Amino acid sequence: MKSILTTLLLCCSWMSVFAQNLLPNPGFNEVNICIEYAAKCAPRAWYPTAPFFSKVIYNGEIPSNNHSVTLIMENRANTSFRPYYKTQLLNPLQKGTRYKLEVFWLNTANASTFLDIKLDTTETFQDIPVQLAATPTVHLTKSSPDKPKEGWITSTATFTAAENYRYLVMGNFSAPTTAKHPRDLYCYIDSIAVTPLDGQTYNTAMADSIRKLLYNDRWRHSYSSPSASLNQAALKPKLQLPLRVIQRSGKCDTVVISPEFFSGNRKEINDVYADQLGSVFTLKPEDVREKIYISGYSYRKPNSQYNEIIATDRANEVAKYLVYNMGFSFDDFVITGYSRLHPGIDSIEIISCQSAVEKPVPVAKTDTLVIPDILFKFDSSALNQLLYASLDSLLRHIPAIPGIQLAITGHTDNKGTALYNMDLSMRRAVSVAEYVRRKHPQSAITAINGMGESMPVADNSTSQGRQKNRRVEIIIFYPDH
Incomplete structure (x- = not known):
């Protein structure tokens, strides 16, 4: 628990910047009552980047005004697990303006010594909580020459906005640990602020509008489409992920x-x-x-x-x-x-x-092309440039006629974690889709999916079977005429 003295000192610091803090619900004290669970499930205005799989630990049920969030920075059971938390700024940052980032967090034996902050012009969405392939805007550390004792401390950093940033994501952007004995590591955050140092006109009407939209979104365990930004009224229709x-x-x-x-x-x-x-x-x-x-x-x-x-x-x-x-x-x-x-x-x-019903049912003609694992670099989504000719030979089977539609799905064997395999299969599907777009711009790619290890076509207990399971399938849908 925070000491009274520390709390009073930090309150003074926070009050001095409160009017210009560009983050909604910066202390996580305003609790969201999730509609689908009728429970205090999350702080208002804050969202996981991969809500289908990942939730952020929140003490909203505790009757206290000092709520906090807990980010899992490392997980020893699954070292590739990388959950992130995000929100939208009440006013966009101004390019070229200096800002101060201030975090009030806990310093304990199992607490992370760092926190990565990424600011962006677009919102971040993930299907699964894995490492975001991006460089953080700020890498905040708890380094101190005095080596503070365990307890709540404040860390600050300054940065200059490279763009007119509108969104903030926080978490661990480093690659999964390769340590022999991985550990559980957490980041306990009580408050966070982003404030301008060079002066910035604060648009109160804009801030109130964004805050209202964020606070009114109470379906917090569902997923909003990447095409529906947090500040759009189109947020209400949710993709039903369960x-x-x-x-x-x-x-x-x-x-x-x-x-x-x-x-x-x-x-x-x-x-x-x-x-x-x-x-x-x-x-x-x-x-x-x-x-x-x-x-x-x-x-x-x-x-x-x-x-x-x-x-x-x-x-x-x-x-x-x-x-x-x-x-x-x-x-x-x-x-x-x-x-x-x-x-x-x-x-x-x-x-x-089910066997077909007796009455005739029109079925769209389809073909399936299988892109084998050998056409990729080892354990990577990068295509093997030395085998482009083989890939081109396969893609010649895509007819150059109007109306062709393609669905591209990646698959893996069962080696490694389920989350890693899901991510690798999606990245491989995306790589193939990008290559197909260059070679067959007339074909419409209507779906890109990663199924991980969930749909094997051969026995994973043998090396030959695993190699067959590591594949990308391109389903060709012919026009219905």
Whole structure:
């Protein structure tokens, strides 16, 4: 806890700059009551960059005026895990103007000695919380010749705005640690301020408008599209991430349900998200001809039997919902629970492969090109320039006719962490998409996805199988005429 003296001294410092602090809710004291959880889940105006997977630790439930946020800077269970927190400035910074950054944070044995701050003209979004490939604007450290004792301290830095920055992101921008014994490292932040040193006209009307939009966004565990900036009214329609179709190929549909579909760590379905299942899983009970597989995956403890029980319970809850709300029969399902081999993201998969209905259904003609792992540099998303000719040979199969659409999806084997594989598969898909755009500008790329290790085509227990699983698929959709 902060000492009374330290608090009083810092209050004086903060009051002197409060009128010009360009950050909303700088002390994290204004608590957001999340609509979907009816709980004090987050400070107002602050958001994770990857809200689907990553939440920032917040003590909003504690009845205190001194709330703080806790950033995970390093995680020994998953060294590639990099959560970030972001907000929008109440007034944009002015290019060429000097500013002071001030952070009031905790100095303890397990606390990080640094904090990276990135200011940008555009908002930052991530599908998964991995390292942001960017150089921080400010690298703030707790270095002090007096080596302060444990407790709350203030650190400051000055910088000159290189652009008219509008957004701030904070966290650890360094690469995942390669230490032999990684550790858990946290950054405890009580207050943060960005104030102009050279003078800047403060637009009160703009600040009030931005603050109102940020504060009114109470769906804090969902995801706003990168095309919808934080200060746009278009923020209200959210992409419903707890459920998503990851494959529609031929007669099979695969739906992945995230752990947020359930209430906390329990197996009960969250009422807020329940109806989304019916909108995503569109199979009708009368069209069921083959068994529907509902598989749960969990890693709660290093005990496979415990994990299997949790995963099976959750899979059963999904089956019950489909039976009691959508008219299916329990006989339609094969329900199984699995323990993950290592900590990862719990999930439920519904796989339905139904034979075609008797009436003819128009099906768009498609072809699939497979870009093998050998065309990339080792463990990288960079294409191997020495094999461009082989890649060009594959891409010649994309017809040069109007109306061609492409969907590009990256896949990996199961080596490494699930988060790392998801990130690598997405980066490889993006690399292929950029190359295709240069070579086939007439073809429209309608989707770029990274599926990580979730969709193997061969046995991952052999080197040959793993090599087949490391691939990028280009699905060619021909025009319907």
